[in-house]
Amino acid sequence: MIKIYYREDGTAVIKGDDRLKEKLPEGFNVTQVDISDVRVDAQNLAIAADKASYAGVNYVKRYFAIKAAFERQLELIAEQAEQLKVSHSPAITSQSLKPVDA
Secondary structure (H helix, E strand, C coil): CCEEEECCCCCEEEECCHHHHHCCCCCCCHHHCCCCCCCCCHHHHHHHHHHHHHCCHHHHHHHHHHHHHHHHHHHHHHHHHHCCCCCCCCCCCCCCCCCCCC
16 A cells, blocks of 8 residues: 655655565566556555556556656646746836836
8 A cells, every 4th residue: 555645845755665666577667658548646546556556567557657647747836836926917117117218
């Protein structure tokens, strides 16, 4: 059973998939697995881990592909949270206007 822990900075730590990692074939690449039919979230990650614990190698590969996509998704969310947010365009003030030579 996997456990997902969230740190204060928003990053996630996934533990409990060491036994699944042992089932992976040599030279496994997560980009070779098509996961376009699944929504990447914590619930589907847990479901994939559960299936991988009793099913064949294809489910183990699918779990690690979903895990990689989930971790990448969390990285993108953290990057977006660090960006400066502007809720509206800056106001034009008399100090921001430059005199025009006529």
